[in-house]
Amino acid sequence: MGGPTGDRMIRVDMTKQTAEVVPFPDAWKLLGGRALSARILLEECDPSCDPLGPGNVLVMAPGVLSGTAAPTSGRISMGGKSPLTNGIKEANAGGNPGQDLMKLGYRCLVVKGQPKDPGKRFAVEVDAAGAKVVPADAHKGKWNYKLVEDLAGSYPQTASFISIGPAGEMRLTGASIACTDQEQARHPARHAARGGLGAVMGSKGLKYVAVDPGKARVRQPEKRKEFMELSKKYTKDYLAGPLMFKHGTSSVVPVANILQTFPYKNRTEGQSPDVATLDGARIVESFATRGGGMHNCMTGCIVQCSNVVHDRDGKYKTSALEFETLTLLGSNCAIASWEDVADLDRLCDEVGLDTIETGAAIAIFMDSGGMAWGDAEGAKRILREISQGSELGRAIGNGAVATGKLRKHHRVPVVKGQALPAWDPRPLKATGITYCSSPMGADHTAGLIVNPGLPQDQWVRASQEAQLVNAVTDSSGFCQFLQPNLDDIRSYYGLLYGEEVSREQIADLGWNCLSDEWEFNRRAGFTEKDDLMPECIQQDAIGPAKLVWDVPQELVAQAYERLPLRPEMFAQKAAG
Numbered sequence: 001m002g003g004p005t006g007d008r009m010i011r012v013d014m015t016k017q018t019a020e021v022v023p024f025p026d027a028w029k030l031l032g033g034r035a036l037s038a039r040i041l042l043e044e045c046d047p048s049c050d051p052l053g054p055g056n057v058l059v060m061a062p063g064v065l066s067g068t069a070a071p072t073s074g075r076i077s078m079g080g081k082s083p084l085t086n087g088i089k090e091a092n093a094g095g096n097p098g099q100d101l102m103k104l105g106y107r108c109l110v111v112k113g114q115p116k117d118p119g120k121r122f123a124v125e126v127d128a129a130g131a132k133v134v135p136a137d138a139h140k141g142k143w144n145y146k147l148v149e150d151l152a153g154s155y156p157q158t159a160s161f162i163s164i165g166p167a168g169e170m171r172l173t174g175a176s177i178a179c180t181d182q183e184q185a186r187h188p189a190r191h192a193a194r195g196g197l198g199a200v201m202g203s204k205g206l207k208y209v210a211v212d213p214g215k216a217r218v219r220q221p222e223k224r225k226e227f228m229e230l231s232k233k234y235t236k237d238y239l240a241g242p243l244m245f246k247h248g249t250s251s252v253v254p255v256a257n258i259l260q261t262f263p264y265k266n267r268t269e270g271q272s273p274d275v276a277t278l279d280g281a282r283i284v285e286s287f288a289t290r291g292g293g294m295h296n297c298m299t300g301c302i303v304q305c306s307n308v309v310h311d312r313d314g315k316y317k318t319s320a321l322e323f324e325t326l327t328l329l330g331s332n333c334a335i336a337s338w339e340d341v342a343d344l345d346r347l348c349d350e351v352g353l354d355t356i357e358t359g360a361a362i363a364i365f366m367d368s369g370g371m372a373w374g375d376a377e378g379a380k381r382i383l384r385e386i387s388q389g390s391e392l393g394r395a396i397g398n399g400a401v402a403t404g405k406l407r408k409h410h411r412v413p414v415v416k417g418q419a420l421p422a423w424d425p426r427p428l429k430a431t432g433i434t435y436c437s438s439p440m441g442a443d444h445t446a447g448l449i450v451n452p453g454l455p456q457d458q459w460v461r462a463s464q465e466a467q468l469v470n471a472v473t474d475s476s477g478f479c480q481f482l483q484p485n486l487d488d489i490r491s492y493y494g495l496l497y498g499e500e501v502s503r504e505q506i507a508d509l510g511w512n513c514l515s516d517e518w519e520f521n522r523r524a525g526f527t528e529k530d531d532l533m534p535e536c537i538q539q540d541a542i543g544p545a546k547l548v549w550d551v552p553q554e555l556v557a558q559a560y561e562r563l564p565l566r567p568e569m570f571a572q573k574a575a576g
């Protein structure tokens with residue numbers, strides 16, 4: 001295969017505080033993002049290690065197409081052993097670091113070891129000349145926005161940043177990793193949020209990574225002309241289509257409510273009485289008087305699903321306010337105002353926390369009588385105080401299971417230790433099979449199927465195919481909201497490297513990624529007992545149809561057995 005040559009990877013040793021640029025193995029050319037992270041973790045990380053100890057490995061890997069001119073293709077995956085699930089984890093984000101690393105020809109950073117002094121902070125600086133570890137004690141404890149504001153004065157305007165807030169430094173297991181968006185202000189608003197990988201970064205004393213591409217150009221495919229033609233056609237066809245995300249994911253709120261998948265009060269109900277005030281349409285209405293609007297979070301994104309939310313004075317507050325956040329920090333806590341949720345979203349981005357895990361934890365705290373339902377100011381207070389290290393703040397920052405333990409509460413909706421996302425497995429059984437069988441734990445981006453009427457004999461196949469399509473997408477660099485299919489991705493790979501990639505090959509890339517992840521979890525000690533839906537989801541009925549999780553465990557187990565390839569799977573769009 002031809003295509004981009006001379007690719008390299010960066011190996012960082014945080015015990016010695018060194019960074020080395022080494023050649024990227026040719027055999028890994030078609031591995032990027034999630035699949036590359038899984039392969040490195042399986043080969044180089046002991047699955048039985050302490051996720052917050054020196055033995056864990058943090059991988060930062062852009063997708064195969066990141067840094068090219070393919071539209072909406074610059075996502076970066078963060079991978080490691082999760083301190084939340086104790087299994088393998090990948091979470092990806094938009095923003096510009098993925099594009100910038102790949103423009104420089106760096107396929108990934110592999111961060112190992114741990115400084116002897118846990119009080120020390122370091123940064124990794126990356127540019128065309130190489131990479132180095134530098135001291136960063138001056139930035140200890142900073143919230144993400146303040147950190148980036150300060151870094152902006154020390155690095156060129158072309159640089160992008162990957163960072164953690166105090167939650168990651170405190171090794172809280174709900175901590176996220178922030179990436180800066182493509183705006184001039186470089187907001188640290190794009191988070192690889194799930195699974196507590198921010199705590200892994202914090203455990204390595206790594207406060208931020210600065211990536212300066214300088215004048216580096218986009219990556220040149222082997223079949224440049226055809227690649228550009230495909231991108232032009234793909235963009236034209238996309239823009240002529242239904243533009244499902246033109247108002248962002250928050251516009252899905254009313255439909256989710258109808259489908260009983262807009263959880264209310266710690267998932268004791270599937271619909272919320274606050275659907276009108278949490279509807280994303282209210283955010284869109286605010287653009288006219290306050291400013292803000294829709295934008296692309298990374299260079300080259302044609303979907304522009306990210307809403308930029310302003311306050312009443314017309315000042316930037318947060319981006320993006322997503323459906324998942326409006327659900328977990330809004331309706332699930334009986335917080336009725338989207339503006340309060342916007343405040344909570346900003347606080348999570350500042351402190352560096354996953355909004356899904358944090359919302360689930362606050363709902364458990366409310367459900368157990370710790371705070372009144374709907375107490376938005378109380379929730380904001382907890383988030384502001386997390387960096388002070390109170391027992392409650394630590395529990396909320398550590399997520400749903402930790403909060404349930406602190407409160408001795410029985411209703412803790414998690415799979416493999418990770419909180420259920422908004423999409424509810426009681427009406428969406430195939431999605432529930434994904435939550436139980438995915439190596440990622442309860443994660444809608446692992447394979448979402450929004451089809452409540454799907455017949456039972458199709459649940460397993462739907463889940464397995466969605467998991468495979470999403471694994472390939474999350475390895476390609478494409479954003480799931482572009483909704484690419486496997487044929488699209490293999491066409492791009494073929495033109496990038498000048499050699500056809502068959503349907504079997506692209507399907508194998510997805511299946512091998514899942515297999516690497518399942519194998520990592522098996523070696524970490526996972527068994528079928530880790531695939532159970534929690535009792536509350538099995539027992540608490542929602543909606544007039546009294547929906548519960550009643551899917552036999554044999555069906556969940558079938559998701560691990562590879563099914564024959566169907567032509568339809570190659571046209572199936574990624575969904576998350």
Ligand code: SF4
Nearest residue numbers: 094297301303305479
């Ligand atoms: S589709 Fe949305 S989330 Fe994805 S890259 Fe574009 S703006 Fe970011």
